[in-house]
Amino acid sequence: MTALAILGVLSSALFSGASLLYATLGETINQRAGIVNLGLEGVLLISGATAVAVTSLTGNPYFGILAAVLAGGLTNIIMAFLVVTRKGNQLASGLALMFFGFGVSALIGRAFVGLRIDGLPRFALPGLANLPPRYSSLFQFDMLIYLAIPAAVFVWWLLFRTRWGLGVRAVGENADTAFAAGRNPNLVKYQALFAGGLLAGLGAAHLTIAYVLNWSEFMTGGRGFIAIALVIFSKWNPIRAIAGALLFSGAVAFQLLLQASGVEISPFLLDTLPYLLTILVLMLWGGSRKYAAPASLGRVYMGTE
């Protein structure tokens, strides 16, 4: 296992993990406000298809990113309408949104299936470019990958160091207390969902126009659910989500590495790791109050919210 191989795994993890991280950050904001969006998969699909469509039509990937981000935000607004305004059941609404995403993304993407896209340009950071080609080729990242970890830090800062973030977390813990403190819980939830949707859209954009570079139906392959698992695994903390995203994404690359060393582990089994690890974490820290879900989210899972 050479240094090159390890760096290769890291590079691969960063590539596939960036979109996962963005989606996780978005869902973290939602869940901190007390809302679990099972329809995240659908949101990612819609945004991803939008990114491809707009990039293809305009030839400009940056417009594609913008469109995807907006699409994500708007799709989450549908969730907000159902869950906050109409007080619909969160789990059912999320699933319905997922099916909605299946359909809308297929509709948007139908003209672009299989089309190769000129995606986001990739570049290496100055300094790294001077490494021998074997290494520097591993580190040609697009801008969204570079921004992923800073984005996580930003979301952390947003949630824990700003007035708005305090309100979001207060609403997610106890909407009554937040109300007593002068916040408008419904408005805060809408804002959180919108922000979460923007980030999810960013993640989907990266997936389609920076990483995979085309569109096919259902191409997100369950990333929405992986993201939800990752939110729980990282205990609703954006910084921990970075490590988790790398871990979860690195699994497949790691498997290739193992294969090269003669160890055969089925990629399918490795893909189950994110979920199994999350369950393990829940079992170990399930009773702990410090790492518990935001209180009103807990009530959603209990069926009493």
Added chain:
Amino acid sequence: MSTSAESGRRSSVIIQMLSGTVGRYLSMLVIALLLFGIIILISGRNPITSYRELFGSTLGSWRGFSEVLVAMTPMVLTALAVALPARIGLINVGGEGQLYMGACAATWGALTFSAAPAWLLLPLMIVLGMLGGALWALIPGLLRAMGLVNETITTLLLNAVAPLLVAYFVFGFWHSPMDTNRTPNFVEAARLPTLADTRIDLGLLIGIFLLAAFWLFMRYTRWGLEMRAIGGNPEAAQRNGVPVKLYIVIVLCAGGAIAGLAGMAQVSGYYGVLLTGFSRGAGFLGFLISWLSFGNPVSILLTSFLVAVILTGGSMLQLTTALPYAVINILLAMALFVVLSGINIFPGRRTT
């Protein structure tokens, strides 16, 4: 027996509930059709002709109608898999995973005992299917009974693990020589019998039977009473001696078993082979159907039928409008949105 006054009161309540339910379904349909019609318009087709084709093909011909029943089969079972645990307040979002594991176990049976006669093999596969699903629900049940983790999260997470396990088995051990993502076709003995020349398999009958059994069970048996006591007030039930933790584990496993049965019916009846990724969300649809139906068996039947009409019609739409099949999900989602948002243009009495 109850006095006639009481029966009279009860039947008028039922009538009101029915009219509320019917009203809800009607509005769901009408508004959803309107919204979807707009989408069809936007993509350059005539909504009226499209709808005519959709309903004509599904309800207008026996062939189409039989396809609806085929599509309905897994959902009836997965909906029951959610409704049963829901009676004691458990949220089972794991129907998808339990379905896969049931299919997996049944497939193992089909491949291992392919020489056995049908009257032996099929019941075995049914049992295996139920076992597979039940086992998949066991850990979530235990974790919930111990007060460690909510079953909502664990069943959700295990949903994603199951298809990966299935893929592992298929790729690694079971795949047919020509195709790495499917097993060889099941032998005749491993196939659920179908009705006449349709594709409707025994799974539908089993599903309807189980729905009826569920209704009878909840209403007449002692366990049904205890379950309703738990669902109504868990603390009171516990104080009244009902072994709540035991029920949590057993009932969640029972739900898993039913979903596993759905999986078995899918591979044994509908497909005749185990494909990786074969499920088109039947587990999730089951959750939605059960939720929309408030867990009521008759409602489950009706709602599954409605959803099946929409989905089957979608295949027809695909052929005639060049819209991809997945687009029908929009109609489905619209219908769901309408119900979830509580919009009812024919208000009757609310059922809860």
Added chain:
Amino acid sequence: MTDQLTTEAQTPPLISLRGISKSFGEVKANDQIDLDVHASKVLALLGENGAGKSTLVKILYGFYQADSGTIEHQGKPVSIQSPQDARALQIGMVFQNFSLIPAFTVAENMALFFRDLGRVMDLKKISGRIETISERYNLRVDPAALVMDLSVGDLQKAEILKLLLSDSRVLILDEPTRVLAPHEIEALFEVLDNLRADGFAIILITHKLKEVMDIADQIVVLRNGRVAGSLSVAETSEQKLIEMMFARPVTEFQRIERPQSEAGEALLELKNVSTQAEGARMSLKAIDLEVRSGEIVGITGVSGNGQRELADLVLGRLPATTGSIVLHGKDATGFSIRRIRREGVAFIPESPMAMAVAPYMTVLENMAVPQIERYARNGGFTIDWDTIRQEYTATMEQLDITLSFYALARSLSGGNLQRLVIVRELAHQPSLIIASYLTSGLDVRSAIAAREALVQACARGAGVLFFSDDLDELFALSDRLIVLHSGKIRGHFTPDETSYEQIGYLMTGSEASDEH
């Protein structure tokens, strides 16, 4: 002393309540109450459970509106319709169920309520403000600590801090020292002292007479919703206060006529039983208790001192960490609730809707659940509803109760729900009945009927573990009386041997006096 009195006479009250009355249904919680709250004074509000203290302060804080009476603030009449109004008048209340967010730090909780919090939180400024007030009144709390990690004493301080940071000048504390350790109580009193010196008005609801004598300036005693006495601390003593709260001339209570039956075999024996405290629960410590056939053992105490835990223990819902539980001479430690019920133990709780029935099932179904083993037929596939109806109809006749079998439980009044539970629990001749505050919240007729049913059961040989707050009821019904305090048994008498005052002493944790 004279100076104190004259200064009090001279400074007008900050808040004046006059003629406050409030009824809940038939129950008159507050009856023509007059109260004055002065700045720089601690007012202690005393009274038994149910005397009306909580209701009164909730009216002051805007949770309830009085049926009649006026409130004046700084001499001007005001209307307090909601907690917002109260807060606008700088009245703040510290609740027993704390209102802080457990997952947040102290600082975050405070910051949430700052009116001038910047877009980006200036942590230094927030900590600074907290520390300034903390130091001023000696309210030491670590701003960076998570609220869920705080000890109860610190939680309390944080709650007070929150009120101070939102400019409250009148602080209402409802039983603040109930769950505090002695050193924490000392610390709290230091804080209250500092606050008083700074001009705050403090209203303290408490049972602990010693504390009242330590910290209060003014005392108001409530009894049955009325003011039984309003005096300054200097004018009184613990003894006098207890008399005011509890005393009754001996001739006032009447024992319910009961056929004299010799107390028979021991139905329930608790031998040195202890339980573990979990969260807000009180732990039981070394309980030795016996209930014999034909007798009613009354258990009382200030609420929260272990009564619920004791009831849950006997029912099998709370495990014993030491000691043993013996039913009918058999070791029943660790039995499941179902097994304990099978041994003939019945349970009648307060608030049946919360603890005993399922709201959307019918009366008949609710009756069938605890004894379903008796009525299951064909291995459990069917239920013998006919027999159920027969047996419960017979019981209803016997107890002179009528209920419709097919009504949904949720449509029943509190009194009828309790009747349902009584019929259900007494129908099968239980040998041990755990009656936990069964008459609380009931109208008079239902309460009388409930007690009658218990007496009847006793006459047939049952034993009753009777939990109650109502001393009249306890003295009238019990063969023996036990007082619980902090999870321990503090006193064990027959009603003839004791008096309301002595029970009062023991309940409030004061030194027991040997004389009546």
